[in-house]
Amino acid sequence: MNRSLSTLTGRSRKLDGGAVFGSMPRRAWVEWMSPDYDNQVEMASRALLVQQEGLNILVMAGTDALLAPPPRTCRCQPQAQGLLDSLARHGLGEGQIHAVVLTHLHAVLPHDVEEAVREGNAPRLLFPVARYLTGRRHWLRARHPHPRDRALFVPQIVRQLESSGRLRLLDETSCDLLDGWRFHVSDGYTPGQLLPEIDMPGGPIVFAGDLVPAVHWLRLDLTTAFDRNPECLIDEKERLLDHLVANGGRLFLPRDPGVAMIKVMRDRQSRYQPFDHHADLHRLDS
Template sequence: MKLWSLMGNSQRLDGGAMFGNAPKAVWQRWIPADAGNGIPLACRCLLAQGVDGKTVLFETGIGAFFEPKLRERYGVVEERHVLLDALAAAGFNDADIDVVVLSHLHFDHAGGLLAAWQEGESPRLLFPNAKFVVGARHWQRALDPHPRDRASFIAELPQLLIDSGRLELVDGTHSQALGQAVRFEFSDGHTPGLMLAEIVAAHGGVVFCADLIPGRPWVHLPITMGYDRYPELLIDEKQRFLDDKLARGVRLFFTHDSACAMASVARDDKGRYAAVDEVARLDAWPLAA
């Protein structure tokens, strides 16, 4: 297998929202804020070639589907669809993708499924040959969001996925599309049914951490986001998750860390977790099945 870290459209969001109840005096040591309290965030995707013989894209980032007013509101930096450019730079296009795996359907993780906004045009699904793999429980959340996170979903997206005829809902540890090559586990602290995908390998695989652990600062156990539905539950889930990945030598892949794509997890003699062996970018990075 070969892995690529692909940047999608980036954002600048309020640092206080991204670090929940952690004070600015603490989190600004990790990510300095601008004058408006904004911090840089990636929407990084993971491309894997040779997963059960397939080319798989883990998430699509925020994309460029927002109209200009909403693009500004949500801090999206670039107007063009950056993920498509990143795919092309790696030698691929959206038609080459066999499977798209989505941890959840919040717009900053699934918006890249859609073509870039054009005035007067309806939303249009990209990736014409891909199966779309989504957690079954989170799918129900997307169909009937809570008022607290309704704005995080793209209203038109569920019907577009249904109409594609290529949607697979997963409620166990494996999917039909990827067999034993990818193992799934689920988390409820950020959003109900968040699906965490691990590419299985003989000597430690790679897991897409999604919004359970958006980047290196959030490896620290008490650090959560203001966007998380159940922060205390998330902390408990994160501890079990990190203990498991540390025991099995599974690397962490970060979607929102602007400077680090992948790292291993370590734990010191006081029980504190940290990201180590950091990798800024993956470019046809080899992973032995």
């Protein structure tokens, strides 16, 4: 099967460094990511474009970039570059996306989008002809969120997905719409997160979602304050990384500011180490 993979870059987001690095002492993680005056670190919002059998498929970690950017109120405002701009650089418009695979439905919205939602002017969902694919168990969590992560679900997004008529809920580890794909299920960050694994000649590529958001999270003991079950997450991370090591696979990182894809090895101290770094992908072909 002919298949090509490319990175798409959305608007970066800033998160509290203490929340991002969980119980890791600040003196350790400031060497990895420099916080600003408000102790926030910048994380990427990177999506994966998969083109196969005449289909254009997006894989996204959460729904941060799923809402259309609000119009500028005046021309003097700078236009922030986002997912649609990155898509246009590949010669595609939003109407040419056939499917959007959502690992989960959490969202940390850009400030202007959040303000529009708060004022009752929630923008429309992007990709007007695409099917939206996400896990059934996670969808139940989004419909009836637990207080632990209720703030990470945007009700306006959930309602628009439900009313779109194009929502497809996945139960199994594969999907008949996506030939050559499998899914790993992760419950440690949020119940029912689905991590796609895509067959490629050089070994499978796994979209890491928020299980391994960036290179530093190859450390098994490193978790975030957002994880609902850190011990479960660590076990899931170890199983996934061992699977990649055994199969010569690669890991796609949606949140790392500088690295899009890596291979993983295990050193003599049984620590996972990245190698063969890619900052960007442009039509990685099968």
